[in-house]
Ligand SMILES: Nc1nc2c(ncn2[C@@H]2O[C@H](COP(=O)(O)OP(=O)(O)OP(=O)(O)O)[C@@H](O)[C@H]2O)c(=O)[nH]1
């Protein structure tokens with residue numbers, strides 16, 4: 001995943017993946033900026049509208065425009081091009097705060113409980129992460145704790161075969177806490193480095209879902225100190241504002257330690273990363289830009305912003 005050839009390929013795909021966000025945002029900024037000769041009040045108004053449309057969020061937009069006005073007053077914005085550079089730097093600075101890659105220690109099993117609303121990409125992300133960790137030389141075990149749907153267990157099983165990682169499962173309808181109980185003991189006896197737990201995105205009610213996730217997390221902590229070491233929330237970028245509400249809800253209920261943002265390839269709402277970074281102080285661990293095994297990337301702020309602007 002990290003060698004040069006792969007890196008180049010990924011950057012190409014990242015740029016391609018972000019093309020819809022770029023078209024809806026950077027292109028507008030470019031048109032606005034090149035259409036103007038001087039920095040004017042209208043320019044700020046136009047920029048404000050573009051930022052809001054790209055889902056950057058009102059807080060970020062307000063701060064940025066204020067900062068730009070200050071710079072303009074100090075004559076630091078000589079031309080609209082300088083304004084674009086300022087925007088880019090501002091985005092990188094905000095996103096940098098959220099750039100804290102997962103660091104897996106050697107004294108495993110390191111347990112990652114994956115949460116998220118239905119269809120956000122949990123199971124797919126788990127498959128990609130398992131492949132990423134295996135390539136880095138770690139032994140990975142997967143856990144089918146989404147026992148609500150038979151298809152969910154089968155889907156994870158396909159990934160487990162694809163990435164050659166053992167799967168711990170029980171029948172549909174089994175208690176997820178019982179599945180993770182087994183899994184933790186299996187991972188300890190097999191000396192697995194990483195244990196990744198897939199959970200349900202939907203139950204009969206939201207209250208049931210939250211209670212079940214809390215219980216699963218509690219049982220893990222009881223069986224293994226510090227577990228789950230990472231509570232990883234998967235958000236679908238195409239859902240824009242909804243992703244923010246989900247982040248707030250899961251964080252309040254369960255406590256989230258890391259975020260993955262998927263489907264950046266299918267949306268013009270890439271600005272959602274800015275909102276997450278600005279409004280939630282939770283690290284963004286990975287971004288997803290496609291359905292394939294290699295379409296997951298450790299989040300790097302500068303790489304992301306550069307890919308967006310190039
Ligand atoms: N384009 C694109 N599709 C993705 C990405 N990640 C996941 N998907 C697709 O999104 C769909 C749902 O993914 P799943 O992994 O099944 O989602 P889930 O959260 O496990 O869903 P439930 O188990 O039903 O809650 C699948 O068709 C995936 O292939 C991504 O980064 N880009």
Ligand SMILES: [Mg+2]
Nearest residue numbers: 122123146152
């Ligand atoms: Mg799933």
